[in-house]
Structure formats: C-alpha cells, structure tokens
Amino acid sequence: MHKLWDTPAPAVSPPAGAAVPAAVRFGAVEIAPATVLAPMAGVTDTVFRRFIRNLGGCGLIMTEFTSADGVLRAKDKKAARYLHFYPDEHPISAQLFGSDPQVMADAARLVEDLGFDLVDLNLGCPAKKVVKCNGGSGLLRDLPRIREIFERMRAAVHIPFTVKFRAGWDENEIICVELARMAEECGLQAVALHARTRQQGYSGEARWEWIAAIKNAVRIPVIGNGDIRTPEDAAAMFAATGCDAVMIGRSAASNPWIFRQIAEFGATGRYRQPAEADRYHMIRTYFEMLIAEEMPGAEGKMKQFVSWFTHGVPGGSNLRKAVYESKTGPQILAQVESFFESLTSQPVE
Numbered sequence: 001m002h003k004l005w006d007t008p009a010p011a012v013s014p015p016a017g018a019a020v021p022a023a024v025r026f027g028a029v030e031i032a033p034a035t036v037l038a039p040m041a042g043v044t045d046t047v048f049r050r051f052i053r054n055l056g057g058c059g060l061i062m063t064e065f066t067s068a069d070g071v072l073r074a075k076d077k078k079a080a081r082y083l084h085f086y087p088d089e090h091p092i093s094a095q096l097f098g099s100d101p102q103v104m105a106d107a108a109r110l111v112e113d114l115g116f117d118l119v120d121l122n123l124g125c126p127a128k129k130v131v132k133c134n135g136g137s138g139l140l141r142d143l144p145r146i147r148e149i150f151e152r153m154r155a156a157v158h159i160p161f162t163v164k165f166r167a168g169w170d171e172n173e174i175i176c177v178e179l180a181r182m183a184e185e186c187g188l189q190a191v192a193l194h195a196r197t198r199q200q201g202y203s204g205e206a207r208w209e210w211i212a213a214i215k216n217a218v219r220i221p222v223i224g225n226g227d228i229r230t231p232e233d234a235a236a237m238f239a240a241t242g243c244d245a246v247m248i249g250r251s252a253a254s255n256p257w258i259f260r261q262i263a264e265f266g267a268t269g270r271y272r273q274p275a276e277a278d279r280y281h282m283i284r285t286y287f288e289m290l291i292a293e294e295m296p297g298a299e300g301k302m303k304q305f306v307s308w309f310t311h312g313v314p315g316g317s318n319l320r321k322a323v324y325e326s327k328t329g330p331q332i333l334a335q336v337e338s339f340f341e342s343l344t345s346q347p348v349e
Contacts, residue, residue, distance in 0.1 A: 038249030057259030
C-alpha cells in the first residue's frame with residue numbers, strides 16, 4: 001500500500017446540485033449507490049470489505065488484485081484466500097491480473113463458479129514486479145494481447161466483465177480512449193479509468209479530462225478513479241466528466257466513512273464528520289473483526305491501519321507509538337481503549 005497522498009489536495013467546489021448517481025447497472029447487476037471500493041493490494045481483504053459495507057454508502061466492493069495463475073494452482077493458498085468472501089459482501093467483484101489469455105479465461109470461469117457477481121481485469125497496477133511479468137499496466141503496450149484477453153474472458157463467463165486501466169504507459173503513450181472502445185467492442189459491461197499513467201504511479205494530479213474523453217467515446221458505463229478525497233471531489237468528478245460511477249481507493253483507508261458521506265452529500269448537500277466516539281468505535285470494530293477472522297498477520301494489519309485510521313485525531317501519534325510497541329491483538333485493543341478513554345475524559349475548555 002502506497003502512502004496516502006504525494007500531492008496536497010486542491011480545493012474543489014462542485015456545481016450546485018452535482019451529485020454521484022443513485023445507481024448504475026453493469027450488465028445485469030445494479031450498483032446502488034454508484035460508488036465502488038477500489039481493489040487495493042494488502043487492503044481490500046474480506047475484513048476490510050465487510051467493514052466498509054457495514055459503514056454504508058458503498059455500492060460495489062472488490063477483492064485485492066489476484067494472480068490468475070495463482071488461483072488456478074491448487075497449492076496457492078494465498079491466492080485462494082484473496083477470493084474468499086461472505087454472503088453479506090454482495091455485490092462483489094473479483095479482480096484478476098495476468099497476461100495469458102487462456103489462463104485469464106480459466107480463472108474468470110473459476111471466479112464465476114465461486115459465486116462472484118462480476119469479474120474485473122487489472123490493467124492498472126504500476127508495481128515493477130507485476131509489470132515485468134507483463135501484468136497490470138505492463139500490458140498497456142500490447143493492445144492486441146489485451147483484445148485477445150478481453151475476447152477469451154468474455155466468452156468464458158456469463159457474469160458482467162469489467163476492466164480497470166490507466167491512461168497509458170506515459171504522457172507520450174495515452175491509449176485510454178482506444179482501450180475503452182476495444183472493451184466495448186468485446187462486450188465488456190463497464191470500464192474504470194485511474195486517470196494517471198503508469199509512469200506517474202500515485203504521484204501528481206489525476207487528469208479527469210481523460211475520464212471525460214472516454215465517456216464521450218463509449219456507451220457502456222464509465223467509472224472515474226483518481227483524487228477523490230472528499231464528497232465534494234466525488235460530485236465534482238461526476239459534474240466534470242459525466243462518469244456513471246466513482247471509484248475510491250486510498251481515501252477509504254484514511255476515511256472509511258467517505259462512501260456514506262458521499263450519499264449524505266448527494267441527498268442533503270451536507271454530510272456528518274465523525275466524532276471521537278465514532279473513531280473509537282470504528283477502530284475497535286475493525287480490529288475485533290481482524291481478530292475474529294483469525295487472519296494471518298492480523299497484528300501487522302492493525303499497525304498498518306492505525307496510522308490511517310488516526311489521521312486527524314489529536315494525539316494520534318501517541319496511539320500509533322503504543323500500537324507499534326504492542327505484541328498481540330488483545331494488547332493492541334487495550335491500547336486503543338486506553339487512548340480513547342483518556343481522550344474522551346479530558347475536560348472541554
């Protein structure tokens with residue numbers, strides 16, 4: 001998981017009345033509201049997905065990006081764990097990456113058999129270890145191979161098939177419109193653009209005009225992704241691009257309420273900020289879910305997430321230090337309880 005932001009957030013003021021749509025359809029599946037939790041490696045496991053779902057406002061959740069080769073190997077327990085989900089996670093999409101068209105088709109068929117509502121192809125991951133295997137955004141330089149993958153995967157399953165991609169390899173190789181048109185020609189039900197290039201990684205500003213260009217080029221739903229940090233950002237993206245849905249990644253890690261806030265903003269023009277009691281309940285709930293799931297590395301995830309979940313909390317550095325020094329899940333929970341008990345017992349000046 002990369003650091004949350006490399007650049008400061010610009011001030012965004014959406015036009016009056018602008019709001020994310022209440023619903024969108026990807027083939028036979030309705031997504032309501034039209035908000036999507038982005039697939040994030042090391043983040044969007046079943047615990048985090050159910051956690052976000054329970055907070056409300058998120059229309060579609062997605063798995064961590066998963067190796068198609070891995071899910072077809074019976075001994076690859078890690079990949080199998082990525083595709084584990086519970087009934088209360090519907091609608092849910094499984095995201096796959098890989099470069100062999102037949103392997104991708106076989107993995108998509110397995111995903112459908114597991115009961116997922118949608119399958120998604122990752123053409124956006126900029127990680128070097130993925131790109132060097134011609135996966136993720138590494139395929140952006142091989143459109144004929146992408147077309148073959150599209151065709152094989154589309155023929156293999158009946159569930160909606162979508163793709164998430166970047167605008168291109170770099171500023172000199174912008175292929176997002178051509179790729180979106182190809183997806184539509186091959187029968188995909190939606191496209192999602194992270195409006196940065198592979199070269200940018202997660203730095204610089206997302207170019208929302210690329211999302212608008214895709215929306216003007218295809219008839220299938222377009223999902224916008226990149227630099228949505230507040231409900232106002234989500235509404236502004238919709239107004240600026242005409243996109244059919246918005247996808248949120250890193251902001252959901254620091255502000256898990258963002259989906260609910262987007263829904264509130266669309267309905268009323270305002271939204272509630274979490275109080276300290278809300279933060280305490282949120283952190284405790286997530287950590288308890290991790291412990292109950294008996295997920296490998298739960299303590300490590302607690303230490304990873306506490307830095308995001310305490311973003312903006314007065315004295316949050318003290319809690320982070322205490323959590324990092326703890327050895328077990330129960331010890332970490334005790335530190336959370338002690339911290340928030342002292343915080344809420346302080347007299348108001």
